[in-house]
Amino acid sequence: MIKSLLFNLAQSGIYTSPVMNWVVTAFSVLLCLFISPTRLPGMELLGVGPNWLLIWVVAWSIRRTVWQGAIAGLVLGLIQDGMTAPHPTHAISLAVVGMLTARIQKQRYIQEDFISVALIVFGMAVLAETITAVQFSLQGIGASAYAAHRALAEVWFYHQRIALSSAILSSLWAPVVYYPLNRWWQQTNAVEPSQT
Amino acid sequence: MYTLRRWWDRHGLRTGLVFLALGSAWVLRQTQGAAVFEVYQRVSRPFESMPTSAERIETAEMQELQQRLTELESQNQQLQEMLGYVQSRPTEGITAPIIGRSADHWWQQVTLGRGSRDGIQVGGIVAGPGGLVGRITHVTPSTSRVLLISDPTSQVGVTISRSRHMGYMRGQAANRAVMEFFDKVPDVQPGDVVSTSSFSQLFPPGFPIGRVESVNLSKSPAPEAVIELSAPINALEWVVVYPNSRTEVSNNP
Structure with missing residues (x-):
């Protein structure tokens, strides 16, 4: 019933208009933004929640070009800067995640199912936290001894803890973002046809 | 063309x-995500919890009272020695619900559901049942962001209430913090109460913070103590914001 309704809507062209497509995409980003500061029960591991923006960037870039991935990562990174603290920036790690996800030769190595998406998110979450940790370390080296900064040993100790828990949680929750978004983009043909 | x-x-x-x-x-x-947090506050309003009477909060309150008592006793002793002491504890505060936690994993922050419209200003002191929680770093019309004292970048000048030995404290991301002493041989033992010192540039003196859990006197360059924060930061749902008299200091997060 609903499926046929959706199909009719898709046929009538409301669905396929690019404006509608961008509205839905922006709305999904907004949802990810709103869910980031919440800690719903069952979503926490050692006080760390899933990295929703990272999941979104992976879901976006998985069937797009490197440039599209990079720009999406940049945009979401800047927004996350605004929501937490701008130094060090989140834009670098998310842009790298977007580029790498788009770059992976998925046709050859990985099939596009839930498990492989979860695996990509796992790897990318570890990578993103590592990039942030490197930025914190550089900041610490540049700062004077008594200015407010994080000690090198503390940064990397903390990195181990959050990289693992964030990667596990993000990869478990990845399908929640990936499945509906990918379904939508496939229906509207917004994603690039898979290249060989 | x-x-x-x-x-x-x-x-x-x-x-x-x-x-x-x-x-x-x-x-x-x-704009530090002002628009996002404004909408977030509206969306999350139906889910705001009422003040809980959970046992955890009660024990924390008990602890706070105990710590205040120790602090006051110690202060009283000093007062008798020294005339002209001025009590600078702020008196009235604004009660605010916690509506969100940090949006990434590196920063220990919370978002409050009250903002400049309710009179909250940058630099305000945030306290909960159990003691000091953090400091307001950013304000929008109806939300405000708090940098918790458990954040590694938030440094607080603290003192041991019993012996008045001074030091500064940095957060360790959970409900633990590390205190570094200024003295080489401080008089400190596990169980001692820690509160903000009069050297603190951001916080008024005398706010209870926590208890000393363990002491490492051989640590270089300065002796260290691990402090257990008494406010149950992860379980808090409501906090009280006090206006700060020391707001002229810079407020970089």
Whole structure:
């Protein structure tokens, strides 16, 4: 019933208009933004929640070009800067995640199912936290001894803890973002046809 | 000219959207996500909890009272020795619900559901049942962001209530913090009460913070103590914000 309704809507062209497509995409980003500061029960591991923006960037870039991935990562990174603290920036790690996800030769190595998406998110979450940790370390080296900064040993100790828990949680929750978004983009043909 | 127009026909919409996205992201970054948090506050309002009477909060309150008592006793002793002491504890505060936690994993922050419209200002002191919680770093009309004292970048000048030995404390991301002493051989033992010192540039003196859990006197360059924060930061739902008299200091997060 609903499926046929959706199909009719898709046929009538409301669905396929690019404006509608961008509205839905922006709305999904907004949802990810709103869910980031919440800690719903069952979503926490050692006080760390899933990295929703990272999941979104992976879901976006998985069937797009490197440039599209990079720009999406940049945009979401800047927004996350605004929501937490701008130094060090989140834009670098998310842009790298977007580029790498788009770059992976998925046709050859990985099939596009839930498990492989979860695996990509796992790897990318570890990578993103590592990039942030490197930025914190550089900041610490540049700062004077008594200015407010994080000690090198503390940064990397903390990195181990959050990289693992964030990667596990993000990869478990990845399908929640990936499945509906990918379904939508496939229906509207917004994603690039898979290249060989 | 013709090729330019053809390029524009083909890529115009996409280029426009990319610039729109980058532009709005930049605006959000510069305004510290004010718009997002404003909408978030509206969306999350139905889910705000009422003040809980959970046992955890009660024990924390008990602890706070105990710690205040120790602090006051110690202060009283000093007062008798020294005339002209001025009590600078702020008296009235604004009660605010916690509506969100940090949006990434590196920063220990919470978002409160009250903002400048309710009289909260940057630099305000945030306390909960159990003692000091953090400091307001950013304010929008109806939300405000708190940098918790458990954040590694938040440094607080603290003192041991019993022996008045001074030091400074940095957060360790959970409900633990590390205190570094200024003295080489401080008089400190596990169980001692820790509160903010009069050397603190950001916080008024005398706010209870926690208890000493363990002491490492051989640590270089300065002796260290691990402090267990008494406010149950992860379980808090309501806090009280006090206006700060020491707001002239810089407020970089």
